[in-house]
Amino acid sequence: MHLATSYHPQNKHEDTILSPLRRITFVDRWLWAVLLGVMGLGAYAYSRQWVFGLGVTGMNRPVYWGVYITNFVFFIGLAHSGTFISAILRLAGAGWRKPLTRAAEAITLFSLPFGVASILIDMGRPDRVLNVIFYGRFQSPLLWDFTAVSLYLFSSVVFFYLSLLPDIALCRDRLTEAPLWQQRVYGFLAFGWQGRPEQFHRLERVLDGMAIFMTMLVVTVHTVVSWVFGMTVQPGWHTALIGPFFLLGAIFSGTAAVVIALAILRRVYHMQEVLTVSLFNSLRKLLIVFTLGWLYMMVAEHLTQFYGSLPDEMEVFWQKFTGAFAPLFWLMFLIVFVLPLIIFVFLGKNRIGWMVAASVLINVGMWLERFLVIVPTETRPRLVSTLMAGMGNYQPTWVEGAITASLFAGMVLLYAVFTRLFPVVPIWETAEAVEAETLPARPRRSLFGMRRSR
Amino acid sequence: MLAIDARDKEKIVAPLFRTPRAFVLLVLILSALIAIGVAAYVRQVTLGLGVTAMDRPVYWSTYMVNFVFFIGISHAGTLISAILRVTGAEWRRPITRVAEAITVFALMVGTLQIVIDMGRPDRLPFTLLYGRLQSPILWDIVSVTVYFLSSITYLYLPLMPDAAILRDNCPSDAPAWQRKLYIVLALGWRGNHEQWVRLEKAIAVLAVLIIPVAVSVHSIISWILATTVQPGWHSTIFGPYFVVGAIFSGIGALFLAMTGVRKALGLESYIGLRQYRNLGLLFIAMNAIWFYFTYAEHLGIATGQQVEEFPVLASKLWGSFAPTFWVMALAMVAAFWVLVAPLLVPAGAAKVALFRPRLALASASTALILFGILQRIPMAPTLAALDTPNATTAAWVGVIVMLMLAGLGVAPWLKARPVTATAIAGGLVLAGMWLERWNIILPTMTHPRLIPYAVYTPSLTEILITVGSLALFTLLFVVFFKFFPSVSIWEVAEGRVIEEARSKIVVPAPEPSEAGWLRPRRFKL
Numbered sequence: 011m012h013l014a015t016s017y018h019p020q021n022k023h024e025d026t027i028l029s030p031l032r033r034i035t036f037v038d039r040w041l042w043a044v045l046l047g048v049m050g051l052g053a054y055a056y057s058r059q060w061v062f063g064l065g066v067t068g069m070n071r072p073v074y075w076g077v078y079i080t081n082f083v084f085f086i087g088l089a090h091s092g093t094f095i096s097a098i099l100r101l102a103g104a105g106w107r108k109p110l111t112r113a114a115e116a117i118t119l120f121s122l123p124f125g126v127a128s129i130l131i132d133m134g135r136p137d138r139v140l141n142v143i144f145y146g147r148f149q150s151p152l153l154w155d156f157t158a159v160s161l162y163l164f165s166s167v168v169f170f171y172l173s174l175l176p177d178i179a180l181c182r183d184r185l186t187e188a189p190l191w192q193q194r195v196y197g198f199l200a201f202g203w204q205g206r207p208e209q210f211h212r213l214e215r216v217l218d219g220m221a222i223f224m225t226m227l228v229v230t231v232h233t234v235v236s237w238v239f240g241m242t243v244q245p246g247w248h249t250a251l252i253g254p255f256f257l258l259g260a261i262f263s264g265t266a267a268v269v270i271a272l273a274i275l276r277r278v279y280h281m282q283e284v285l286t287v288s289l290f291n292s293l294r295k296l297l298i299v300f301t302l303g304w305l306y307m308m309v310a311e312h313l314t315q316f317y318g319s320l321p322d323e324m325e326v327f328w329q330k331f332t333g334a335f336a337p338l339f340w341l342m343f344l345i346v347f348v349l350p351l352i353i354f355v356f357l358g359k360n361r362i363g364w365m366v367a368a369s370v371l372i373n374v375g376m377w378l379e380r381f382l383v384i385v386p387t388e389t390r391p392r393l394v395s396t397l398m399a400g401m402g403n404y405q406p407t408w409v410e411g412a413i414t415a416s417l418f419a420g421m422v423l424l425y426a427v428f429t430r431l432f433p434v435v436p437i438w439e440t441a442e443a444v445e446a447e448t449l450p451a452r453p454r455r456s457l458f459g460m461r462r463s464r
Numbered sequence: 465m466l467a468i469d470a471r472d473k474e475k476i477v478a479p480l481f482r483t484p485r486a487f488v489l490l491v492l493i494l495s496a497l498i499a500i501g502v503a504a505y506v507r508q509v510t511l512g513l514g515v516t517a518m519d520r521p522v523y524w525s526t527y528m529v530n531f532v533f534f535i536g537i538s539h540a541g542t543l544i545s546a547i548l549r550v551t552g553a554e555w556r557r558p559i560t561r562v563a564e565a566i567t568v569f570a571l572m573v574g575t576l577q578i579v580i581d582m583g584r585p586d587r588l589p590f591t592l593l594y595g596r597l598q599s600p601i602l603w604d605i606v607s608v609t610v611y612f613l614s615s616i617t618y619l620y621l622p623l624m625p626d627a628a629i630l631r632d633n634c635p636s637d638a639p640a641w642q643r644k645l646y647i648v649l650a651l652g653w654r655g656n657h658e659q660w661v662r663l664e665k666a667i668a669v670l671a672v673l674i675i676p677v678a679v680s681v682h683s684i685i686s687w688i689l690a691t692t693v694q695p696g697w698h699s700t701i702f703g704p705y706f707v708v709g710a711i712f713s714g715i716g717a718l719f720l721a722m723t724g725v726r727k728a729l730g731l732e733s734y735i736g737l738r739q740y741r742n743l744g745l746l747f748i749a750m751n752a753i754w755f756y757f758t759y760a761e762h763l764g765i766a767t768g769q770q771v772e773e774f775p776v777l778a779s780k781l782w783g784s785f786a787p788t789f790w791v792m793a794l795a796m797v798a799a800f801w802v803l804v805a806p807l808l809v810p811a812g813a814a815k816v817a818l819f820r821p822r823l824a825l826a827s828a829s830t831a832l833i834l835f836g837i838l839q840r841i842p843m844a845p846t847l848a849a850l851d852t853p854n855a856t857t858a859a860w861v862g863v864i865v866m867l868m869l870a871g872l873g874v875a876p877w878l879k880a881r882p883v884t885a886t887a888i889a890g891g892l893v894l895a896g897m898w899l900e901r902w903n904i905i906l907p908t909m910t911h912p913r914l915i916p917y918a919v920y921t922p923s924l925t926e927i928l929i930t931v932g933s934l935a936l937f938t939l940l941f942v943v944f945f946k947f948f949p950s951v952s953i954w955e956v957a958e959g960r961v962i963e964e965a966r967s968k969i970v971v972p973a974p975e976p977s978e979a980g981w982l983r984p985r986r987f988k989l
Contacts, residue, residue, distance in 0.1 A: 253760040310687075314691060
C-alpha cells in the first residue's frame with residue numbers, strides 16, 4: 011500500500027489534535043443518541059407530511075414558502091462560513107485562518123446537504139425534483155439555483171477532501187490502534203499520500219486555484235438563491251439589493267457559526283493551545299465589519315422602499331415595521347445588530363463566552379431575517395389577499411418545527427461524528443515547517459540519468 | 465531644525481523651488497481651458513439654462529454626471545488612504561499624499577458642478593435655510609460638507625510635519641512668500657515626542673472616522689436618485705453600487721495621478737512596483753465587485769419586465785443609449801484584462817506567435833472593420849445580402865473573437881510595462897465610470913413615467929464647462945504639488961526606520977490580530 015517512510019510535517023500540537031480521534035466517550039454516544047432521537051421525530055413528522063400532504067404544514071395559498079425555505083436559505087448561508095474562511099481568506103493571504111479552516115469547512119460540508127434536503131421536504135411531490143433538469147428552462151432562476159447549489163456541494167466536497175488529504179495520511183500512519191475498518195478507511199482515503207515536496211507543492215497549487223473558483227462560486231450561490239426571490243415582481247422581493255444582501259448575511263451568519271463551533275471544539279477537546287484566543291479576536295474584527303455592513307444594507311434596502319412609498323410595497327413594509335411581523339422584526343434587529351455590536355465592541359475582546367453569546371444571537375437573528383424576507387411578502391401578495399378574505403396568515407405547525415429541529419440535529423450529529431473520525435484542525439497547514447530542507451531522504455533513485463520517483 | 469535624508473532633499477524638496485518651463489506651459493494651457501469654461505458659464509448665467517440642452521423632462525444631465533463622477537473620484541483619497549492606514553499596510557506610505565489631494569480637489573470641483581447646474585445659484589443657501597430633514601438633498605449638502613472639511617483636515621495633518629521640514633530646508637534663494645507659507649502651515653511644529661504622539665493619534669482617529677463619512681457621502685448621492693420612484697433609479701442597490709463604483713474610479717484616478725507624479729518628478733525609487741501591484745490587486749477586486757453589482761441591478765429589471773422600468777433598460781441595451789452602455793462595458797472589461805493578463809501570461813509567452821503586439825493591432829483593426837460593416841448593413845444597399853440573422857450573428861462573433869485575440873496579443877506587452885498598463889487601466893476606468901454615471905442618470909431622465917420620451921445631446925456649453933472643470937481639477941492638483949511634496953517625507957522616513965528595524969531584529973512572525981487591523985499606533989478604539 012504505502013511506504014512506511016511517508017513524511018509528515020512537524021507539528022507540536024499533533025497529539026492534542028489527534029487525541030479526540032483516539033476514543034469515543036460515553037457522552038458522545040449519549041449525544042449521538044439524543045440527536046438521532048430528534049431526527050427520528052423529524053422522520054415521523056415527515057412521514058405524516060408524506061402521507062397526508064403539505065396540508066399538515068401551516069402553508070396554504072398564498073403562503074407557499076414557509077419555514078422550509080427559510081431553513082434552505084439559512085443552511086446555504088451557514089455553508090458560506092467554510093468557503094469564506096478558507097477560500098477568500100486564502101486569497102487575501104490571511105495567515106491566521108489556518109487553524110480554523112477545517113472546522114469552518116466542515117460546517118459548509120454538513121450544512122449544505124440539509125439545505126438541499128429542505129428543498130426536497132418543501133416539495134409536495136419530491137419525486138418530481140428531477141423535472142427541474144429534464145424540463146428546465148434557462149431563464150428560470152430555479153434551474154440556476156439547482157445548478158449553483160449542486161456545483162457548490164460537489165466542489166466543496168472536493169476542496170474539503172483535498173485539504174484533508176495529508177491529514178488522512180497522518181491518521182493512517184499514526185492511529186494504528188484504531189479499529190480495522192477505520193484504518194482501512196484512512197488507507198483508502200489517503201490515496202497513497204507520501205508527503206513528498208512535489209505532492210505538497212501540487213496540493214497547494216490546486217488549493218490556490220480552487221480557492222479562486224470557490225470564491226466565485228460562493229458569490230454565485232447565494233446570489234442565485236436570493237434571485238429565486240428577486241427575479242419575481244413580488245413586493246419586498248423584487249429588489250436589486252437582494253443578491254448582495256443575502257451574500258453578506260450568509261457570510262455574516264457563517265462566520266458567527268464558526269465562532270460557536272470553534273468555542274465548543276476548544277472546550278470539549280481541550281484545544282486551548284491550538285485554537286488560541288487571538289483567532290477569536292480576528293474573527294471578532296471581521297464580525298464587527300459584517301455587523302456594520304449588514305446595517306448599511308438594511309438601511310439602504312428599507313430607506314429606498316420607504317421613500318418610494320409604492321402602495322404594494324408599503325403593505326409588506328408596514329407589516330414588518332408595525333404590523334403582524336413587527337415583534338419578530340424588531341427582535342431580529344436587536345439580536346442581529348444592536349446586541350452583537352455592543353458585545354463585540356465593548357465586551358468581546360479576549361472573552362470567548364461573550365463572543366459565542368453574540369454569535370448565537372446573530373445566527374438566531376439571521377434565521378429570523380430570512381423568515382422575515384420570505385413570509386411577509388407572501389402574506390401580502392399583489393392580488394390574492396384582496397380576493398380571499400381571511401387568507402394570508404402563516405403559523406408554522408409542529409410538523410415544520412419537528413422537521414426543522416431534526417435538520418439542525420442532523421447537522422450537529424454529522425459534525426460531532428466527523429470530529430471523532432478526522433482531525434478537526436489541519437495538522438499539516440498549522441505545522442511549523444513544511445520546507446523541503448527538513449524532509450527526510452526520499453526514496454528516489456537515479457536511473458540512467460533520469461530521476462524517477464519511488 | 466528638522467534634518468532629512470539627502471535623497472529626499474534632492475528628489476522631493478528641490479523640485480518645489482524650481483519652475484520648469486513644462487510646468488508653466490501646462491498651467492497656461494489649463495488656464496486657457498478654464499477661461500473658456502468660465503466664459504461658457506457666464507453666458508449660461510446671463511442667458512439662462514436654455515443655452516444647455518436640458519429641457520423638460522431632462523432636468524439633470526452632464527453637470528450631474530460630472531458631480532457624481534468627481535465625488536466618486538474623491539473616494540480615492542479617503543477610503544484608500546484611510547483603509548490602508550487602519551489596516552496598517554506599509555506600502556501605502558508614498559501614495560497617501562497624492563490620494564488625499566485628489567479627494568480634496570475632486571470634492572471642490574464636484575461641488576462646483578451643483579452650482580453650475582442651478583439656474584439660480586444665488587438660491588443655494590435655501591437648501592439649508594429652508595431645508596427639510598426628510599429631503600435627501602439636505603442630507604447630501606450636510607454629508608458632502610462634512611466630508612470636505614474632514615478630508616481637508618486629513619490632508620493637512622500629515623502635511624504639517626512636511627511643512628516644517630520644508631520650512632527648515634528651504635534653499636537660500638527661495639522666495640520669501642513661499643518660506644512664509646511653510647512657516648504658517650507648519651504651525652510651529654518642532655517634531656518633539658509629544659507632538660508626534662499627538663499627531664499619530666489624531667491621524668489614526670480621523671482615519672477611522674472618515675471611512676463611514678466617505679461611505680455615507682456616496683450612498684446619499686445615490687439616494688437622491690433612488691428615493692424617487694423614477695424607473696431605473698428606484699433601486700435598493702444604488703447605495704452600495706455607487707460606493708463600489710466610487711472606490712473603483714478612485715483607484716483609477718489614483719493610478720493616473722501617481723503615474724503622472726512619478727513620471728514628472730522622477731520618483732521611481734519612491735513609488736515602486738509594489739504600490740502598483742498591490743493597488744492593482746485591489747483594483748481587480750473592485751472591478752469584479754462592480755461587475756457583480758451591475759449585473760445584479762440590470763438582471764432584476766430585465767426579469768421583472770415592469771412596463772415602466774423595462775424601456776429604460778432596453779434603451780441601454782439596444783436603444784439610444786446602447787453606444788455609451790456597451791463602450792462602458794467594454795472599457796471595464798478591458799481594464800480588468802489589462803491588469804489580469806500580466807498575472808496569467810507565463811514568462812515565455814512573448815516568444816509565441818499569438819502573443820505579438822502586431823497581431824493584436826491587426827485583430828483589433830479587423831474587429832473595428834467588421835463592426836463598421838455591421839453598422840453599415842441596414843443603410844447600404846450593397847450589403848443587403850448580409851442582412852440575415854446568420855450573417856450578422858457570425859459578424860458579431862467575429863468581432864468578439866477578434867477583440868479577444870487582440871487582448872491575448874497585447875498581454876506580454878502589458879506584462880513588460882506594468883506602470884503603463886496600470887495607467888491605461890486607470891484611464892479606461894475613469895472613462896467607463898463617467899459613462900456609467902451617464903447611463904444611470906440620462907436614460908431615466910429621457911424615459912419618464914408620464915411625459916413623452918425625450919432625447920438629450922449635450923450642447924457646446926455643457927461640453928466646454930465639463931472640459932473646463934477637468935482642467936480646473938488638473939490645475940489645482942498640479943499647482944498644489946508645485947508647492948507641496950508629492951510624497952509624504954516623514955511617513956516615508958518612518959517607513960524606512962521600521963523597515964530597517966525589521967531587517968535587523970529577527971522576530972517570530974507576529975500575530976496579526978494583536979497589532980494590525982483596527983488598532984495601529986497605540987490608538988485605542
